[in-house]
Amino acid sequence: TAYFQSKLLMHSGFIFKQWKKKFLHLTSEGKLLLCHDALSLPHQMIQLQSNCEAIVEGKEILDLPKLPSGASRDCCFALILPQNKYLLLLAETPSDCWSDYISLFVNYIK
Numbered sequence: 001t002a003y004f005q006s007k008l009l010m011h012s013g014f015i016f017k018q019w020k021k022k023f024l025h026l027t028s029e030g031k032l033l034l035c036h037d038a039l040s041l042p043h044q045m046i047q048l049q050s051n052c053e054a055i056v057e058g059k060e061i062l063d064l065p066k067l068p069s070g071a072s073r074d075c076c077f078a079l080i081l082p083q084n085k086y087l088l089l090l091a092e093t094p095s096d097c098w099s100d101y102i103s104l105f106v107n108y109i110k
Helices: 094-109
Strands: 002-012 018-027 031-035 044-047 054-057 076-081 085-090
Touching: 002 094, 018 094, 054 094, 076 094
Parallel strands: none
Antiparallel strands: 002 018, 002 085, 018 031, 031 044, 054 076, 076 085
């Protein structure tokens, strides 16, 4: 059951990393599902309570990759995952980033 869904940019790629549009579904069970679009099946799933160690604001990320034109560091955040992995996400505006996404993630981690 989708509790919250939105479109964000995610920094990903195997050799050439770039910002790509992804669709996020946050379920009432605390799972974050990443999809290519609103109707596709998830290509990645993160159980936030057990697999997200921390959430880091963009201004705290020292080696933040180049942002798309017009994007702000304040719109970026990272989910820190086990085994030194992370998920770097970018919202359209700083208010979207914190008021909508982060507060929902933090509630599931606690």
